[in-house]
Amino acid sequence: MASIELSLTEEQRALRAGVLEICKRYPGEYWRDLDTRREYPEKFVTELTEAGYLAALIPQEYGGAGLGIREGGLILETINYSGGNAGACHAQMYIMGTVLRHGSEAQKREYLPKIATGALRLQAFGVTEPNSGSDTTKLQTTAIRKGDRYVVNGQKIFISRVLQSDLMLLLARTTSVDQVKRRTDGLSVFLIDIRDLQGFEVRPLRMMMNHSTNALFFDNVEIPATSLIGEEGKGFHYILDGMNAERILVASDSLGDARWFIEKAVAYSNQRVVFGRPIGANQGVQFAISRSHVSTDAAQLMRDKAAALFDAGQPCGGEANMAKFLGAEAAWEAGNACIDCHGGYGYAEEYDVERKFRECRLYKTAPINNNLILAYVGEHVLGMPRSY
Numbered sequence: 347m348a349s350i351e352l353s354l355t356e357e358q359r360a361l362r363a364g365v366l367e368i369c370k371r372y373p374g375e376y377w378r379d380l381d382t383r384r385e386y387p388e389k390f391v392t393e394l395t396e397a398g399y400l401a402a403l404i405p406q407e408y409g410g411a412g413l414g415i416r417e418g419g420l421i422l423e424t425i426n427y428s429g430g431n432a433g434a435c436h437a438q439m440y441i442m443g444t445v446l447r448h449g450s451e452a453q454k455r456e457y458l459p460k461i462a463t464g465a466l467r468l469q470a471f472g473v474t475e476p477n478s479g480s481d482t483t484k485l486q487t488t489a490i491r492k493g494d495r496y497v498v499n500g501q502k503i504f505i506s507r508v509l510q511s512d513l514m515l516l517l518a519r520t521t522s523v524d525q526v527k528r529r530t531d532g533l534s535v536f537l538i539d540i541r542d543l544q545g546f547e548v549r550p551l552r553m554m555m556n557h558s559t560n561a562l563f564f565d566n567v568e569i570p571a572t573s574l575i576g577e578e579g580k581g582f583h584y585i586l587d588g589m590n591a592e593r594i595l596v597a598s599d600s601l602g603d604a605r606w607f608i609e610k611a612v613a614y615s616n617q618r619v620v621f622g623r624p625i626g627a628n629q630g631v632q633f634a635i636s637r638s639h640v641s642t643d644a645a646q647l648m649r650d651k652a653a654a655l656f657d658a659g660q661p662c663g664g665e666a667n668m669a670k671f672l673g674a675e676a677a678w679e680a681g682n683a684c685i686d687c688h689g690g691y692g693y694a695e696e697y698d699v700e701r702k703f704r705e706c707r708l709y710k711t712a713p714i715n716n717n718l719i720l721a722y723v724g725e726h727v728l729g730m731p732r733s734y
């Protein structure tokens with residue numbers, strides 16, 4: 347039976363301390379500078395990888411630490427709590443799950459140990475397209491089998507960390523929608539080596555935050571047939587299998603953001619004196635921060651519940667979705683309380699509040715928007731009609 351631990355175990359505390367130690371070497375100035383230049387935190391991600399943290403979820407037999415999703419979440423949460431941005435590297439933790447669960451033994455042996463050491467980076471996940479965002483089954487990128495290759499044609503949008511990855515997990519249609527029984531069939535997942543791919547173009551997009559996001563163009567791109575993961579046509583189901591891990595890990599990013607905002611807001615409002623007293627003595631300031639703390643603790647309980655169920659191998663779709671929703675909303679609430687109590691300084695780059703405010707906003711929208719989480723809860727948890 348799954349049970350929620352209300353405090354960290356000794357091993358988890360040590361894990362957190364190890365990540366914090368690395369994060370201390372990458373203060374606000376580091377992230378701020380990269381944010382201005384929209385550059386990837388290469389040094390930070392390399393150090394984190396070399397210390398083994400990004401291989402936390404890879405089983406020991408493939409060179410990883412074989413830890414649970416609770417520990418994976420703790421690592422990401424700690425990065426965001428320390429003022430950094432785990433969005434630069436969180437995807438590797440959940441993308442590799444598709445390879446682990448559905449890849450062949452040969453694929454696992456070839457890729458997972460190299461991903462664990464950092465010899466190969468798998469940070470890119472190509473799903474979203476200009477004409478199919480939330481409605482994934484409408485995606486139009488095709489991969490057509492020709493002998494021992496697939497030929498890929500199409501476009502992707504908002505695909506992050508492509509220029510910083512060696513490998514990408516790609517979702518493409520291998521059988522057209524009019525030839526399958528259900529539109530969720532006929533999609534396939536490929537693990538492709540994106541170094542030196544002919545006909546593949548990457549166009550970086552300048553986004554609201556530093557997220558290394560791109561538009562991708564595939565023009566008769568040939569990939570080996572051996573890059574197919576699992577069975578052809580089952581890709582959508584494989585991706586769905588990884589959703590709970592993704593939701594729990596992204597909820598953890600948000601929890602770290604929320605805790606950073608709250609700590610910063612409390613410190614500032616205790617020391618900033620206006621009208622002869624600390625601004626934190628005013629209920630208008632204090633209650634907004636208190637409220638966001640309440641939301642954050644509630645979100646953490648849901649994340650911990652989802653993680654406990656996940657790690658015990660029990661169904662956790664409702665909990666993982668609710669954790670992602672509550673986490674993103676709590677971080678946004680804490681971000682607003684933090685920027686409000688800082689007055690004009692909340693908008694000044696050197697305080698980092700505006701940067702974290704931009705960064706935390708993403709998780710209300712991606713990897714899935716919170717409206718669709720509510721749709722999931724309505725349909726799958728409450729048994730209401732499908733709303734879309």
Ligand SMILES: Cc1cc2nc3c(=O)[nH]c(=O)nc-3n(C[C@H](O)[C@H](O)[C@H](O)COP(=O)(O)OP(=O)(O)OC[C@H]3O[C@@H](n4cnc5c(N)ncnc54)[C@H](O)[C@@H]3O)c2cc1C
Nearest residue numbers: 471472473474479480504505506557712713714715717734
């Ligand atoms: C910085 C960034 C990085 C990203 N990185 C990646 C990546 O690495 N890989 C990848 O594949 N994708 C990535 N994405 C894409 C992201 O997952 C999508 O933006 C998201 O899934 C929503 O798709 P969309 O933008 O097409 O919005 P749409 O699907 O067009 O939806 C627009 C809005 O309409 C609302 N909406 C739509 N349908 C419904 C409905 N039925 N009920 C209620 N409301 C609805 C939602 O609120 C939604 O926000 C990234 C996005 C961003 C912004």
